[in-house]
Amino acid sequence: MIDLHLSTSILFLLLPITFFFLLFKSVKPARKPGPKSYPLIGSLFSLLQNRHRFIQWTADIVNNTPTKTVTIHLPLGRVRVITANPAVVRHVLKTSLHLYPKGARARNTLFDLLGDGILNVDGDDWRFQRQVSLREFNTKSLRHFVEHVVDDELNGRLLPLLSTSAAVIDLQNVLQRFAFDNICKIAFGYDPACLTPSMPHDIFATAFDEAVVISTGRMRANLPLIWKLKRLLNVGSEKRLRNAVAVVREFAENITKEKIRELEKNSSLGSVDLLSRFLTSGHSDEKFIADIVISFILAGRDTTSAALTWFFWLLHKNPRIESEILKEIQEKSKKETSIYEGVKDMVYTHASLCESMRLYPPVAIDAKQAAADEVLPDGTFVRKGYPVTYHVYAMGRSEELWGADWAEFRPERWLEKDVSSGRWVFKPRDGYEYPVFQAGPRVCLGKEMAFLQMKRVVAGVLRRFKVVPAVDDGVQPVYVAYFTAVMEGGFPVRIVERGDNPMRVDP
Numbered sequence: 438m439i440d441l442h443l444s445t446s447i448l449f450l451l452l453p454i455t456f457f458f459l460l461f462k463s464v465k466p467a468r469k470p471g472p473k474s475y476p477l478i479g480s481l482f483s484l485l486q487n488r489h490r491f492i493q494w495t496a497d498i499v500n501n502t503p504t505k506t507v508t509i510h511l512p513l514g515r516v517r518v519i520t521a522n523p524a525v526v527r528h529v530l531k532t533s534l535h536l537y538p539k540g541a542r543a544r545n546t547l548f549d550l551l552g553d554g555i556l557n558v559d560g561d562d563w564r565f566q567r568q569v570s571l572r573e574f575n576t577k578s579l580r581h582f583v584e585h586v587v588d589d590e591l592n593g594r595l596l597p598l599l600s601t602s603a604a605v606i607d608l609q610n611v612l613q614r615f616a617f618d619n620i621c622k623i624a625f626g627y628d629p630a631c632l633t634p635s636m637p638h639d640i641f642a643t644a645f646d647e648a649v650v651i652s653t654g655r656m657r658a659n660l661p662l663i664w665k666l667k668r669l670l671n672v673g674s675e676k677r678l679r680n681a682v683a684v685v686r687e688f689a690e691n692i693t694k695e696k697i698r699e700l701e702k703n704s705s706l707g708s709v710d711l712l713s714r715f716l717t718s719g720h721s722d723e724k725f726i727a728d729i730v731i732s733f734i735l736a737g738r739d740t741t742s743a744a745l746t747w748f749f750w751l752l753h754k755n756p757r758i759e760s761e762i763l764k765e766i767q768e769k770s771k772k773e774t775s776i777y778e779g780v781k782d783m784v785y786t787h788a789s790l791c792e793s794m795r796l797y798p799p800v801a802i803d804a805k806q807a808a809a810d811e812v813l814p815d816g817t818f819v820r821k822g823y824p825v826t827y828h829v830y831a832m833g834r835s836e837e838l839w840g841a842d843w844a845e846f847r848p849e850r851w852l853e854k855d856v857s858s859g860r861w862v863f864k865p866r867d868g869y870e871y872p873v874f875q876a877g878p879r880v881c882l883g884k885e886m887a888f889l890q891m892k893r894v895v896a897g898v899l900r901r902f903k904v905v906p907a908v909d910d911g912v913q914p915v916y917v918a919y920f921t922a923v924m925e926g927g928f929p930v931r932i933v934e935r936g937d938n939p940m941r942v943d944p
């Protein structure tokens with residue numbers, strides 16, 4: 438209630454000023470690309486009108502702008518630059534990376550949740566965490582991950598759960614639980630057993646989701662003053678955030694304490710998982726280690742689950758692609774290779790996942806903050822302190838980048854046929870045209886791990902089951918993006934056994 442009062446009062450303060458400007462027409466609407474902007478309030482009207490479809494709205498704007506970069510004016514003189522231009526993305530993520538850190542704005546806004554974790558730091562703090570983590574993503578660990586961690590979770594939990602689900606289940610929720618168990622096992626050597634038949638109510642997950650939603654709200658706030666005031670008074674959403682963060686922190690600190698005890702008993706465990714590596718790398722500050730844990734949960738839990746959720750939805754809409762994938766699964770199951778090699782070799786499935794993430798990227802937008810005044814490669818002026826956001830969702834829907842059939846789910850755009858063997862070969866795209874995993878020195882650390890996990894899940898699930906969305910005909914799920922994107926309201930599905938005919942695609 439207090440929440441609402443505060444927001445309304447501030448808006449009411451702004452209204453007379455706006456009225457004054459509109460009435461006397463002393464202000465000419467901006468002629469530049471982007472939404473109409475007025476002094477003092479900037480594009481507040483358009484921002485409020487489109488607040489529930491911020492990603493889709495801004496995607497339309499950038500894709501309809503010749504340079505593919507727009508400057509959006511926020512209230513009180515604040516500005517946000519949004520781009521879908523690959524040359525600008527390359528500039529920001531690679532060529533001039535030093536001029537585009539995450540910056541103080543994001544850091545302060547997200548500090549309550551992420552602290553000094555890798556997703557919220559620049560400079561030496563980032564370099565240190567990146568270097569220690571990199572050692573955990575070598576071929577040996579990846580092989581162990583897919584052959585033991587993912588496979589155990591798949592065969593021991595996910596498939597048994599699906600085989601006994603007679604009624605409608607929320608597949609998005611199931612996949613989040615799956616990914617959460619996985620990331621905790623591989624990164625912290627801890628099994629939260631979230632995906633068990635009783636589907637236990639998970640206090641941590643509820644708190645984590647709430648903290649993410651409210652923190653994203655802070656990042657997108659038209660008037661940051663409001664949330665800062667609410668934080669000061671500990672009311673409304675900020676009170677809820679404080680409570681949620683306390684639950685998340687308690688969880689992360691318990692994992693850390695448990696690991697410290699384990700290491701005290703057996704110091705040779707030092708390089709067994711990521712958390713042990715950090716604890717034996719000279720950093721024993723529990724708060725800092727808990728920050729790292731939280732960043733890894735955020736990076737690893739909701740990304741692969743979002744990608745798979747939309748993937749299964751798209752497969753349902755495209756039975757031809759589902760049968761191509763089934764063919765590939767059958768072929769691979771006949772070959773006598775290790776699980777790791779087999780999964781790596783699933784080229785058509787790999788292309789289908791890339792294609793699905795092009796249309797529904799798990800991370801829709803990502804912002805940096807300019808550290809100096811400069812002009813971007815497309816001529817856009819950027820002042821020191823401006824946030825510069827690259828729009829992954831818009832880039833995946835750009836006709837210039839993907840052609841007139843960009844709206845089509847067509848994995849073949851990622852493939853070419855090898856003339857001698859007649860087999861598909863994967864044709865990667867430039868990382869700055871497809872920054873789904875970011876690109877450059879801060880490219881996602883878990884990219885390969887994510888693909889292995891997703892391909893193994895796709896093979897395991899599709900071989901036995903058909904996933905049938907339990908939504909009315911013509912209903913299109915809604916893509917909503919917080920730090921990571923979700924299918925609004927979950928993904929209700931029925932699981933149908935394929936029975937004797939594994940190639941069966943009809944329900």
Ligand code: HEM
Nearest residue numbers: 567736737740741744799800873874875879881882883887
């Ligand atoms: C489909 C799955 C995934 C997608 C689309 C994805 C995407 C991304 C993106 C866009 C970023 C940049 C975020 C930023 O700087 O604000 C990122 C960073 C990162 N990701 Fe992923 N990610 C995925 C899965 C994973 C997994 C499974 C892990 C961990 C095991 C992981 C670990 C990380 C880490 C540690 C970073 C920070 C890298 C750095 O700042 O140097 N990601 N990811």
